[in-house]
Amino acid sequence: MGIGARLGISFAAVAALAVVANLFAEHEIAVVNTTRIVPVEVPVAPPATPALVPTIAPTPLAAPPTKRLESDGLVAAIGQFSDAVRSQVVVHNEESDNRLDEARQDLRDESEIFAARSSGEVTAAQLRNLHDQVEVIRSRGEELSHIADIRQDTLNEFSTHLEALDTRIQAALDRAWKILGRVIARKSLIDLKSALDDIRRRFASLPSTEDFDRSALHAVTASEIAFNQTLDKGARDLSQSQGQAWVDAVRADEARLSELQGLLIQMDSQRRAGLDELAQQAQSLIALTRSIRPIIKPAPKPINRTPSVSVSSALVISPAAATPFAPIPLDDDVLRSTVPMGEHTIESSSTSARPNEHAGTIEWISGAVLILMLLISVWTVRSIVGPVRRMRSATRRIAAGEASVQVSRGGIQELDDLAVSFNQMAEQLAAAQTLARTYQDQLEAKVAQRTRELQHLAEHDPLTQLPNRRQLFTHLKNAIERAAADHSYVGVFFLDLDNFKNINDSMGHAFGDRVLEAIAEKLRATAGDNGFAARLGGDEFTFVCDGAVDENAVRRVGWELVRAFQKPIAVNGRELVIGISVGASVFPDHGIDAESLLRAADAALFRAKALGRGQLTVFSPELLEEASLKFSTEQGLRRAMERGEFELVFQPEVDAATLETRLVEALLRWRLPDGRLASPAEFLTVAEESGLIMEISDWTLRTAIETAAQWHHGPWPAAKVAINLSSRQLLDSRFVDRVMELLQQHRLPPHCIEIELTENVLQTGAATIEVLRCLRANGIAIALDDFGTGYSSLASLEQLPLTRVKLDRALISSMHTSARSAAIARAIVGLCHGLGLEVTAEGIECPEQLAVLADLTPMCLQGYLLSRPTPADKLLPIIAGMPEHMQSLLLSSRPLDGVIDATIPRRRAAEFEEVKRRAL
Numbered sequence: 001m002g003i004g005a006r007l008g009i010s011f012a013a014v015a016a017l018a019v020v021a022n023l024f025a026e027h028e029i030a031v032v033n034t035t036r037i038v039p040v041e042v043p044v045a046p047p048a049t050p051a052l053v054p055t056i057a058p059t060p061l062a063a064p065p066t067k068r069l070e071s072d073g074l075v076a077a078i079g080q081f082s083d084a085v086r087s088q089v090v091v092h093n094e095e096s097d098n099r100l101d102e103a104r105q106d107l108r109d110e111s112e113i114f115a116a117r118s119s120g121e122v123t124a125a126q127l128r129n130l131h132d133q134v135e136v137i138r139s140r141g142e143e144l145s146h147i148a149d150i151r152q153d154t155l156n157e158f159s160t161h162l163e164a165l166d167t168r169i170q171a172a173l174d175r176a177w178k179i180l181g182r183v184i185a186r187k188s189l190i191d192l193k194s195a196l197d198d199i200r201r202r203f204a205s206l207p208s209t210e211d212f213d214r215s216a217l218h219a220v221t222a223s224e225i226a227f228n229q230t231l232d233k234g235a236r237d238l239s240q241s242q243g244q245a246w247v248d249a250v251r252a253d254e255a256r257l258s259e260l261q262g263l264l265i266q267m268d269s270q271r272r273a274g275l276d277e278l279a280q281q282a283q284s285l286i287a288l289t290r291s292i293r294p295i296i297k298p299a300p301k302p303i304n305r306t307p308s309v310s311v312s313s314a315l316v317i318s319p320a321a322a323t324p325f326a327p328i329p330l331d332d333d334v335l336r337s338t339v340p341m342g343e344h345t346i347e348s349s350s351t352s353a354r355p356n357e358h359a360g361t362i363e364w365i366s367g368a369v370l371i372l373m374l375l376i377s378v379w380t381v382r383s384i385v386g387p388v389r390r391m392r393s394a395t396r397r398i399a400a401g402e403a404s405v406q407v408s409r410g411g412i413q414e415l416d417d418l419a420v421s422f423n424q425m426a427e428q429l430a431a432a433q434t435l436a437r438t439y440q441d442q443l444e445a446k447v448a449q450r451t452r453e454l455q456h457l458a459e460h461d462p463l464t465q466l467p468n469r470r471q472l473f474t475h476l477k478n479a480i481e482r483a484a485a486d487h488s489y490v491g492v493f494f495l496d497l498d499n500f501k502n503i504n505d506s507m508g509h510a511f512g513d514r515v516l517e518a519i520a521e522k523l524r525a526t527a528g529d530n531g532f533a534a535r536l537g538g539d540e541f542t543f544v545c546d547g548a549v550d551e552n553a554v555r556r557v558g559w560e561l562v563r564a565f566q567k568p569i570a571v572n573g574r575e576l577v578i579g580i581s582v583g584a585s586v587f588p589d590h591g592i593d594a595e596s597l598l599r600a601a602d603a604a605l606f607r608a609k610a611l612g613r614g615q616l617t618v619f620s621p622e623l624l625e626e627a628s629l630k631f632s633t634e635q636g637l638r639r640a641m642e643r644g645e646f647e648l649v650f651q652p653e654v655d656a657a658t659l660e661t662r663l664v665e666a667l668l669r670w671r672l673p674d675g676r677l678a679s680p681a682e683f684l685t686v687a688e689e690s691g692l693i694m695e696i697s698d699w700t701l702r703t704a705i706e707t708a709a710q711w712h713h714g715p716w717p718a719a720k721v722a723i724n725l726s727s728r729q730l731l732d733s734r735f736v737d738r739v740m741e742l743l744q745q746h747r748l749p750p751h752c753i754e755i756e757l758t759e760n761v762l763q764t765g766a767a768t769i770e771v772l773r774c775l776r777a778n779g780i781a782i783a784l785d786d787f788g789t790g791y792s793s794l795a796s797l798e799q800l801p802l803t804r805v806k807l808d809r810a811l812i813s814s815m816h817t818s819a820r821s822a823a824i825a826r827a828i829v830g831l832c833h834g835l836g837l838e839v840t841a842e843g844i845e846c847p848e849q850l851a852v853l854a855d856l857t858p859m860c861l862q863g864y865l866l867s868r869p870t871p872a873d874k875l876l877p878i879i880a881g882m883p884e885h886m887q888s889l890l891l892s893s894r895p896l897d898g899v900i901d902a903t904i905p906r907r908r909a910a911e912f913e914e915v916k917r918r919a920l
Contacts, residue, residue, distance in 0.1 A: 006380050006412070010373050017369045020362065071289045077103070077110035078137065078289070082282040085141040086275055089148040100145060107138060118292065126292050133285045140281060144274045151267045158260040162200065165253040169193050172242050188234025189241065192250075195227040199257075224258060380412065387411035391422055403430035461535040463513055464520030472534040472542055476594040479532075479546045480587055490587035491545035491554030492597045493561060494605040495523075498579040498613040500539040511572065518569050519578065526564050531557075542598075551586050551618070558584045558616040566614075579614040581605060590619045603627040633686045636672075641695060645671050648703050649869035650721070652879060653840050653860040656853065659886040661879045662860060663720035663754060666704040667869050668696070688726070697726045702742060707872050708753060709746035715876055722754040722783060730757075730768035736775060750779035754804065758785050759796050769799060776801040783840070788828060797835060805832045809843025812863075816848035829856045847893035854890060865889065 084103035088096040111134045115127055172189055202219040231238075231250060238247050387410060394405045405426050407419045459471040467475070476492065483490045497519065504512040516539065523533040523541060532544040545557045561582055568575040583605025591597040600619040606627065608617035617623075640646055650664040670678040687693040704723045711719035729735050743750055755775060776782055783804035784796055788811045797805070807825060815821040825841075832839045841853050844863025853861060866886070867878055 006376050010376050013369045013372050017365055020365055071114060071292070074110040074114045074289050075286050077107045078134075078282050078285050081107045081137070081141060082278055085144055085278060089144050089271055089275060100141070104138065104141070107134065114289070122292050130285075130288060130292065133281070133288055137278065137281045137285055140274065140278050144271065144278060147267060147271055147274065151264065151271065154260055154263050154267065158203075158257060158264065161253050161256050161260065162203065165250065165257070166196055166200065168246070168250060168253070169196055172246070188230070188237040191230050192227070192234060192238070195223065195230045199223040199227060220261065224254065224261070227254060383411040384415060387415040387419060391415075391419065394422065394426070398426060398429065403433050461520075464517055464535050466520050466524070466541070467532070467534040469534070469536055472532075472536075472544070473594050475532050475534075476544055476597065479544060480592070480594065480597075482546070483587055486547075488546075489548040489550060489554060489589075490597075491548050491557055492585045492587070492601045493543040493545070493558055494583040494598075494601040495541040495543060495561065495580050496582075496605055496609065497539040498581060498609075500578070503576075503578075514571050515569075515576065515578070518571050519565075522564065522569060526561060542601075548586075551589060554584060554586050555616070555618060558582050558618070562614065562616050581608040581613050582616045583608050583619065584616065585619040630686055633683055634690045634692075637670075637683060637687055637690065637692050637696070640670055641692070641699070646696065646699060647671055647677070647871070648700065648707065649871055650707075650875050651862060651869040652867050652875075652882060653722070653862045654866055654882055654886060656857045656859050656861050659883040661882050663722055664875065664879075665722040665756070665862065666700065666707070666724070668700050668724070669869075688728075693726045693728055694732075697729050698738075700724070701729075701739070705742045705746055705748060705753060709748040710872075711876075712748055712752055716879070720752050720754060722756050724756045724785065727757065727760055727768065730771045736771060736778070739775065739780070740778060751781065754781035754783050756783045756785045756806070759787070769801075773801045776803070788824070797831075797837070802837055804838040804840060806840040806842050806862075809863075812841050812843045812849055812853070813845075816846065816852050822852055825853075826856060829859060833858075847889060850889055851893035854893070 081103040084096070084100040088100040111131065115131070118127065169189070169192055173193060199220060202223045231247075231254070235247055238250075387407075390407050394407045397405045403426065407422050407426075409416050409419050411419075459467060461468050476490070479490050482488075500512070500515075503515055516535075519539075519541070520533070520535065523543065527533045527543065532546070534542045534544075536542055543557075543561060545554060548554045548557070562580060565578060565580045568577050570576075583601045583603065585591060585597045585600035585604060587597055590600040600623075603623040603626070604617040604619040607623050608615040611617065647669045648666050649669055650666055652661040652664050654660070655662050668680050670683055672678055684693070687696055701723055704721050708719050708721040711717075732738075740750075742748075743753075755772075757772075772782055781803040782801055783806055784800060784802050785806045786808040787796075787805045788808045796802075805828075807828060811821055811825050811828075815825050829839050838860070839856075839858075840860040840862055841856075842862040844850055844853065844861055844865045846865060849863075850861065850865060853859065866889070867882070870878055
């Protein structure tokens with residue numbers, strides 16, 4: 001049997017005991033005896049003749065009972081109406097509204113039924129009073145229902161204003177900028193949103209069907225106070241960011257929330273008082289309904305007839321009545337008392353006084369039921385405890401690892417079913433453990449395999465299968481230890497493929513990978529048993545030679561590597577010749593650990609590529625110093641941009657005919673931490689290689705235009721500044737827009753600047769030449785610097801949109817000592833004049849050079865002899881005194897007999913003397 005059946009038997013036994021006890025108790029209640037008196041005629045016996053009459057105990061006649069009207073329906077309707085009003089006021093939903101309508105209709109119907117039923121039996125005043133009380137309670141219910149409607153509307157308005165306030169604040173947050181998912185807004189706005197969220201949480205946590213009194217709304221009130229404080233604290237910031245109208249709207253919404261909360265508390269107080277009053281009125285109405293009694297009409301007077309007595313069998317007979325009739329004399333008084341009476345009924349009640357004959361039976365039944373319940377309880381406990389103990393023991397054995405556990409069946413049905421399920425679970429668990437052990441063995445085998453694969457991947461390059469950097473360091477460390485022990489040498493080679501980028505660009509990266517695999521295979525074959533090849537990344541490989549007897553043996557291995565790659569390599573049916581550049585370092589001459597040897601080999605590789613590729617370079621200390629200097633220069637350049645260490649100096653270009661300064665050239669200088677000014681030749685190459693040249697050139701362009709604008713709008717309206725550019729700037733498609741934007745920003749006319757560039761601009765292609773033409777079309781002058789030293793000088797005069805040519809200082813430096821240099825300079829100047837180009841001779845450092853160039857007017861002169869590069873704040877006084885300075889230089893200069901006389905006709909010499917006289 002299951003536990004349900006056992007509990008059912010116990011319940012049935014207790015129920016049977018209750019039924020039996022109830023039946024026995026019903027026989028001990030009061031019995032109502034009814035006596036009906038019927039008019040009869042009793043013959044009058046002669047006085048002398050004794051009559052036999054039964055001895056009858058005199059029974060007193062009870063007063064006529066008060067009849068009670070049937071009011072249960074009206075009382076129930078009043079209670080239902082009161083409950084329906086309370087439910088509708090508290091819950092206020094469609095179901096409660098329907099219930100209230102039904103209760104209202106029932107109250108109306110029951111009051112009409114009661115009035116109709118009691119008509120004629122109660123007074124009109126009682127009915128009127130009852131009707132008035134019913135109307136009062138019904139009106140009170142309607143009033144409370146109306147208050148509930150208003151309260152619901154107030155609650156909805158509270159929620160609406162709360163949502164409106166949340167929407168306004170959230171919209172302000174949504175308008176803020178968003179970067180990487182994080183909202184950037186004023187802290188006051190975020191704090192305001194947090195305070196409002198706290199109000200929402202507090203309000204949402206309130207019960208939906210209970211009164212919202214002050215204690216329940218205390219948390220909401222505290223949240224509103226915190227919201228007001230947050231709003232007041234951040235009002236200034238919010239007014240600036242969102243506007244005063246937004247802040248006023250938020251204040252208005254919050255004030256309305258507080259007002260609505262006060263209305264809720266007020267209406268809850270009214271509702272609670274109204275419900276209490278309604279309950280009292282309902283109780284009063286129920287009491288009034290039950291107190292109404294019908295009008296008692298007086299019984300008719302009895303009619304005197306012949307005395308007769310009829311006694312019903314329901315009379316209570318005294319013990320003497322059990323005897324036979326006895327003769328009782330009837331005197332005149334008795335006869336006179338036996339008078340005819342009218343018909344009426346008298347009801348009275350009395351309690352049976354007989355002893356309880358069933359008390360012993362009830363005791364026996366109760367004892368039997370208790371014994372039955374005790375037996376069932378003991379049986380149930382034993383049926384539960386035993387199986388539970390067995391299952392607990394089995395569970396502990398399973399937890400200890402004994403999977404073949406079985407639980408003995410027995411006990412109540414539920415636990416017996418549980419034992420069956422437990423045994424099935426144990427069987428499945430044993431099978432699962434067996435399967436798990438199988439999977440674990442397979443997993444361990446797979447993990448071991450993956451570990452070996454990962455170990456291989458950790459130590460080898462995935463593409464070429466050569467050892468990687470990690471294994472290289474391990475091998476090199478062991479090789480150094482062995483070499484230190486037997487006093488041998490270790491050679492470390494850095495290999496870099498020449499022009500490997502061209503292969504990737506032309507053939508694709510997939511073909512480039514095949515090339516790297518072929519290179520790795522060739523390295524592996526070249527290394528043999530005495531070498532160790534590894535790949536560091538990209539097209540860089542490393543080769544380690546162990547056990548070399550001296551440095552020359554290391555060199556021979558390096559040249560063997562270079563020659564090995566001079567032979568063709570077959571890749572996908574193609575034969576390729578790929579050269580390599582090799583840098584080598586030797587232990588212990590160039591380092592005693594792996595890091596220093598690899599760093600030395602890398603420095604040697606850099607020198608090998610600079611020598612023209614396909615070369616072997618062995619490390620020397622100078623290479624490391626050069627690499628260290630390059631690195632420190634690069635790092636210094638990066639810090640220089642941050643610290644503002646770059647400066648511009650300006651060198652005048654003087655017109656040889658008018659002796660006035662026509663333009664100045666902006667020259668870049670780097671003020672080092674020790675105060676020394678470094679020239680561009682010391683750092684521009686490093687800047688080109690590191691990519692910093694674009695940032696430096698943009699700073700130079702911007703600063704030069706700013707300085708020219710200050711002069712143009714100030715003391716030197718005719719200022720013109722020449723700016724040197726990098727060819728990489730011309731590759732930027734936005735360069736022209738950048739120049740024009742700076743000119744418009746500083747209100748500087750385009751003719752006030754001149755762009756200087758070198759001949760290597762021709763190597764950048766037609767796109768850069770088109771950029772120069774756009775600059776020239778916008779009115780910006782273009783000058784070709786260092787003319788006369790490149791291989792395409794004449795071609796550049798034809799292709800580039802030039803306005804000026806600057807003769808390189810290499811021509812100027814020797815023209816006062818070499819007739820050939822003077823003739824070349826004169827020819828170039830004449831060519832430029834024929835093309836309509838202005839000419840500037842730079843690098844004038846002695847009066848003899850000035851004397852030769854002064855004869856080649858018109859041209860501009862520039863050099864240390866005239867003026868050194870000067871900061872902008874000191875330049876204007878030098879420009880103002882330049883004519884007097886030039887006159888003194890021309891007077892002190894004289895033509896050289898061996899040069900000028902041989903190359904300049906006498907007429908030109910006379911003109912030179914005339915220039916000197918004009919200068920005087």
